[in-house]
Amino acid sequence: MASVPTQPAENLLRATPEEEQALEQLRRQIDEIFRRHSAARLVDPDGNTTEIPESAFNALKLVVQSMARGQTVTVMPHNEDLTTQEAADILQVSRPHLIKLLDQGTIPHHKVGTHRRIPTEDLLAYRRQRDTTRHEKLDELTKISEKFPGGYT
Numbered sequence: 001m002a003s004v005p006t007q008p009a010e011n012l013l014r015a016t017p018e019e020e021q022a023l024e025q026l027r028r029q030i031d032e033i034f035r036r037h038s039a040a041r042l043v044d045p046d047g048n049t050t051e052i053p054e055s056a057f058n059a060l061k062l063v064v065q066s067m068a069r070g071q072t073v074t075v076m077p078h079n080e081d082l083t084t085q086e087a088a089d090i091l092q093v094s095r096p097h098l099i100k101l102l103d104q105g106t107i108p109h110h111k112v113g114t115h116r117r118i119p120t121e122d123l124l125a126y127r128r129q130r131d132t133t134r135h136e137k138l139d140e141l142t143k144i145s146e147k148f149p150g151g152y153t
Contacts, residue, residue, distance in 0.1 A: 091126075
């Protein structure tokens with residue numbers, strides 16, 4: 001797996017084309033372990049085993065599944081503060097739009113000197129709420145359109 005560090009607060013993990021087959025095989029093996037066993041273990045070259053904690057195994061499963069689909073994965077500790085550009089990238093919005101959200105008080109932030117910093121937990125909470133609201137509005141629109149002739153079916 002190729003690891004491309006970008007900022008201190010995040011790491012982008014992207015598989016090379018040569019790794020695609022190995023990642024798909026690993027994904028299948030992890031799925032099988034999840035299906036058949038309650039725990040997973042690492043085995044070192046000398047045969048010594050170490051049990052993988054469930055939370056770490058779940059994280060490994062998510063990373064491998066995403067990378068096997070050709071997606072780039074961001075690994076980021078939640079106790080970090082983000083720059084405005086990092087936060088905008090995570091939300092997939094422009095930096096000026098993010099600044100507007102910060103100035104409106106929509107997303108909590110603080111300043112370090114003249115620079116704004118956004119706590120990761122607050123940004124992710126905003127993203128979850130935004131996504132929930134979007135899904136609710138789309139469901140509402142679907143229900144409205146179904147009431148009209150030729151509407152969404």
